[in-house]
Amino acid sequence: MIDFQTLLVHFALLLALPPLLLGVINRTKAWFAGRRGPPLLQPYHDLARLFRKEMVFSRTTTWVFRAGPVITLSAILLAGSLVPFGAFDAPVRFSGDLVLFVYLMALGRFFTTAAALDTGSAFEGMGAAREVSFACLAEAALFMAFVVLVRFSGSLSLSPMFHAPMIASLHGLSAAALFLVAVALFVVLLAENSRIPVDDPSTHLELTMIHEVMVLDHSGPLLGLILYGAAIKLFLLSALVLHLVLPFTLGNPLLDWLAFLAGVGAIAVGIGVIESVMARLRLRAVPSLLIASAVLCVFGFVLTLV
Amino acid sequence: MLKVSAVNLLLVGVLLLNLFMLGTSRIRALIQAAALQGVLLGVIPLLIHQHSERNAGLIAIATVLLKGTVIPRMLRRALREAQIKREIEPLIGFVPTMLLGALGTLLSIAFASELPLEPQHRELLIVPASFATVVTGFLLLTTRIKAITQAIGYLVLENGIFIFGMLLVDAMPFLVEIGVLLDLFVGIFVVSIIIHHINREFASLDTRRLASLKE
């Protein structure tokens, strides 16, 4: 079902907030490094600049190269309309929308990687290969987490699923299960957005291993779309994780909105902290990290059986 | 009663001939023995038939003629044509074959004693003698190398079966007896022809040369 009054607020937040998240992360990292760091709104400036720029295309590229960022962004936006923010249900929710959510992400990945390969550059091929390879495990983990939540909520829609913890978390065992799922989801978040310890977005482009290297050849507005889409993806997953770390509502809509913003900000800070205190994993170690998160979810699943 | 003992006497002779055939090392002697055995067999029907003398007589004559004279002559001719050493070459030595033959005879007697007989055949040695002769035939067939000795083995095998036929000399129709003899004759005839060809193609009757067809 769709309710339009939340749709507006929802999309306003969805479109406006994500770059800010990046700003928060960067500020946190700078603070740890003892720098002042860029202003919080720096990402907005970057995007604006990119959208003004000219584009340069490699001669080997085809329409896939241009379509990639566009389709990816649209898919992510559509997925965004399914995610409940804080105490509020998502504007669009129906039984089975979790599948649509995951598969829209996959659609985005398909076109990002296809566009990367379209340039015929070895670097971007490498990035694409890693992206699709790690996604296999990340998606399995994500779905395993969803299965646990489905068993909690008895529903197949993201909004009830992620609001279920409010009721369920009273029970001790299920609290443990929820904790496992929360950790797993956080790992998935880091992997899907290629943050440390999976990938280091802040290194120089050629040296990053997964996401940034895929977009080497994109320039100007297309690059802007890509970065913007990535930010939205980060925002969405953080919103999902948020439900598990503060599984309650204050009752008052305004307070709830504030709580939500604060929570998302806190998660961003957390990401920043992790990026500052941890080193990047060896590439070979990444699969075991993701498998571990999937296994956590399986444990959670088993806990729901007893 | 007298008949019975006479028949048994003949059968003992047959058994002795079996052992001799297994033991002898000369093909000519082997043929002689087979012929003699044939003659002995020819006499038996005359002794044990109850009625129908005419048929028994005819069978006896036919048997003596075929087994005693015609077939041995054919074999001798084959032997003469094939310019080969007159010795029998056994796969396993003569003494072992004789021992096997003796063992076979004993087993046949034991086995025959298991089987129930009609009252009029109780005293007769026919069944053990028949089985023993069959075994002897098999031994000749399986332990001798020359093609012609195998033919003789087949002849002895047939003799053994013929002995068993004595039990049914009344039940078995004349026509069949003659047919059997005729088949035996033709069989040996064809065999000797093949032996002739073997000798021509391989310049010997050594069946060890006949082993090119195998897996």
Added chain:
Amino acid sequence: MTSMPSAIAIELAAALCIGLSGAPGCLRRRMRAGGQGTATALNLIGSAVGFAGLVLHARGGETQILLLGSLPVGRLAFALDGLAALFLIPILLISALGSLYGSSYWRDAEHRHGGRRLRLWWGIMGASMMAVVLARDAILFLIVWELMALAAFFLICSEEERAEVRQASWVYLVATHAGTLCLIGYFALLGHAEGSTALWPSLGSDGSDWLPTSLFALGIAGFGLKAGLVPLHVWLPGAHANAPSHVSALLSGVLLKTGIYGVVRVCGLLPDPPIWWGAVLLGIGAVSGVLGIALAVAQQDLKRLLAYSSIENVGIIVIGVGLASIGRSLGRGDLVALGLGGALLHVLNHSLFKPLLFLAAGNVLHATGTRRISSLGGLARTMPYTFVLFAIGGIAICGLPPLNGFASELLLYVGLLRAAGVDPAHGWAWAGLAAPALAMIGALAVAAFVKVTGIAFSGTPRSPATAHAHDPGVAMLAPMAALAGGCVVLGLFPIAAVPLLQRAVAAWDPVLAIATPPLPVLAPLGWVSAAGAVLIASVAFVAACFGRRRSEPATAVTWDCGYASPTPRMQYVDASFSETLVGLFDWAVRSRRVLPELPGPFPPASRFESEVPDAVLDRVVLPLAGATKRGLSQLRALQRGPVQMYLLYLLLTVVILLMVAP
């Protein structure tokens, strides 16, 4: 009611028309281009008639048996129910489109020997497959089943002068015969249990428990061999790779489905099957799916890759069947509807996009003469139409919205999650574990098809033949366009397929089907359409935002991090692309590598090679066969030649038998 026999009659007429399509060509004199047009026309007419019959059946009521006479021990009994009708669609569709494609792909001019024979068997295969789904008698079923198998054999070895084709067709022949023997055992046992050769009976559950179990095992083995379930898939990759491409399309798009059809019928054997039947099927399906697509990712041969992805799709379908069986054991109609409905919808979908992909591969093979992905490249520029069609197929087969693959996988996900989470009291939670497996399959499929589109079609050509490739004529593109259209339509309006699915489910399990809400209520098919529409709209919108800007953008050489003149050989190749995943699945995939040794500081030119043998065929079956042969050849000593030995056998036989005589 009365329309039913006529519907069957129409289908049989269509089968006749298709079956004889190749015959006129053979009547002509040799070496004269024979009846190519006739064959295609007859195929098209036949399938048109067949579809008309299906429409008639959709109008008319329930199933009736049509008796046409008798066989030595069976009857010529046919019937058309919802399940059969659904499986008829791919048969009719692909045999028509494939023959249209083949009419210019496999010209008599180029294939003097094979041409007419191929068309003859093509027709026979189409007809026999129709008969397989229509047959209602064990003997008749076995006859048409084997006819189908033999036709497939002759189609696979169309190019028998090539050694690898002969090898592949031989492996296929052994596999299919093993399957047939399993089915002979199955039907013999069934006849023993039922006392008749009528199909498809449902046993009373009071029968002794081992009988249904052994029937289930035999049936799954026999039909699984045809469907290509792991580990029975050994014949599949070689056959699909070495057959002419439109034949590959027919094999993968339709032939495998007859195996699925059998599996579905076998699961319908008991009114309340033990739950482990469904569990076993779920397991087999998940394993087939994951291993199939993992092996597909590792392949370096375009058509072998597609073949392995067929194994994956069969696995997905069998997951659905297993879910339906579980639903049957639990008495939950929603699981039956979602599981079987999803499986059958995926059958339809797969018979759209897999032939599309194989035909596209055929175009590539036709234009470049190679199936090696690593020697292709840049085809997106030289063969634009083929590329677009292949991309559509690829997106669809990954189950991505807004194309048709998504709808069927959605049904399966919903079914599995409902089994795990909704109404847990009457559920079977472990079914939930199949959902992540399905997700992993989907992600791996993305990897596989990104690899193909990226390496084979994007970038720059890696060989001169590739550089001068070009799109084929409209006669080859039109059938593919039709299939692609099907993918889009079914992707945007999956509701359209619902009535077919409902009828099929009802035919499979009438009892539960009545008490179950319709599919659109159980699964958000309407939302799928909406999401697809919105997605397309938003893409259009964002694209428009850019379309109106700027004139022609500047072009440059690909940025290779400062290296100014990249060569085609510097591009990423498929083997390196899949290296990580192959490493991840090394326990199953076991790739062979030839590493170069680099002596000294200035090593000479050396090469690195890696290949991926089939996990089962090359590592289990063939070594086993060799060992068996060696073992048996030891026994040949029994027949060394000396006649004395042979006579001894007689003597020993007699003696032994007399000893054991009572």
Added chain:
Amino acid sequence: MNQVLLLALIAWPVLAAAVAAAIASDRRRPDVLPVAAAGHLALTLVAISPPSPSSLGGWLALDPPGRLVLLLLSVLFAICAIYAVGYLRYRRELSNRVFVPCLLGFLGMTTLVVCSQHLGLMWVAVEASTLTTAPLIYFNRTPRSIEATWKYLLVGSVGIALALLGSFVLAYASLGEDSSLLFVDLLRRADHMNRSWLHVAFVLLLVGYGTKMGLAPMHTWKPDAYGEAPGVVGALLAGGLTNCAFLALVRVFHICQAAGEGAYASRLLVVFGLLSIAVAAVFMVGQRDFKRMLAYSSVEHMGILVLGMGLGGFGIFASLLHMLNNGLAKGVLFLSAANIHRAFGSKSVDDVRGAMRRVPLSGTLFLFGFFAITGSPPFGPFVSEFLIVSRAFAADRFLVGGGTLLLLLLVFVGMGRTILPMVQGLPSPEAQRTTYQDGLLTGLPVLLSMALVLLLGLHIPSPLEALLRDAAAYLEMIP
């Protein structure tokens, strides 16, 4: 009429043999064959239609199983007769002065086997047929063919000798008032028979006639004989002579059943059946000589015959049906194999490639013959083998049924590995030098028998079905 019919049936081929022997020219002589075959076929059709003839006071008669075998024999001989004419044209270098009369004599003797209702007479006929076939095997006059003939003659004769002993023992077992060796009397007096003598008799007869059939382990003569004999002879042996021996065995088995010893006999039959299939499978795997491979296939199918007979019930019907199917399919295989042999000048698999291109008709028919003989639908053998397996399951002999299926798979693999490389691929240049081409006389008979095999798979004509049912009923009925 009714009296002389059978005499005529037996005398006619013998007469023809005499005529053939009298003809001087090698060119003209073979033409006797089709005439004789046609006459024999006509007489057969009269004979198998009721009322059933009998003569010599019941010594000659046609029991229901006999009708079947006679029909098969006559049809197969007709097919082979046409083929032989064409074949002998390619073998002008060899005199057929012995060959043709022996073929006809073989027909006469096998007919006698089928018609004889007397234990002793039947034995005489079987032995006679053995002797008439020896020269046929020796037709090629090569050292190898001598060896084959020698082994065939020796093993066959010894086996037959055992059968004679068995006949005597059986006669002795039923000795008593008004006892005779007519089957009717034996059946009538069956329940008075002495059990232990009966067991001995059955063992000896099984081994004896089993040798003639080629059941393992008495099959050893078969690959040699079939491998060296001309293809047409192989077809007649595999489709005709072995079935006559089978008929003899079946008659004895029938007596055992009548005597209430069916269980014992059936067990032996099943054991020998499975053993034969297994041995055949073992020797087929990796077989390089395709004529020897056909010989092993014949061993296998003899095993299937006795297996079906031993399983009883509708297994008997199936076994009789399989006898027809196997006979005709063997005709296809041996004759097409002979053509391929002519075309490539070798019977080693290593030299034969691309038969479907070199001799399209023979190659294709050989391939389809392979599919038929391995029990693939829609050919005849599938129906009978399916029935036999079903019978095994119906009789709760699940291991027997499953084992049979496994062995059949092994056989399929073994045969296919040998046959497919022969028919597929491109023929070697040597193959083009031989003069042979498929002609009307060498192609049509093969096509004809293939058509019959296919027909039996799809539809059994009602008269034939009636014959089969009578025969099965006759064998199940215990007087």
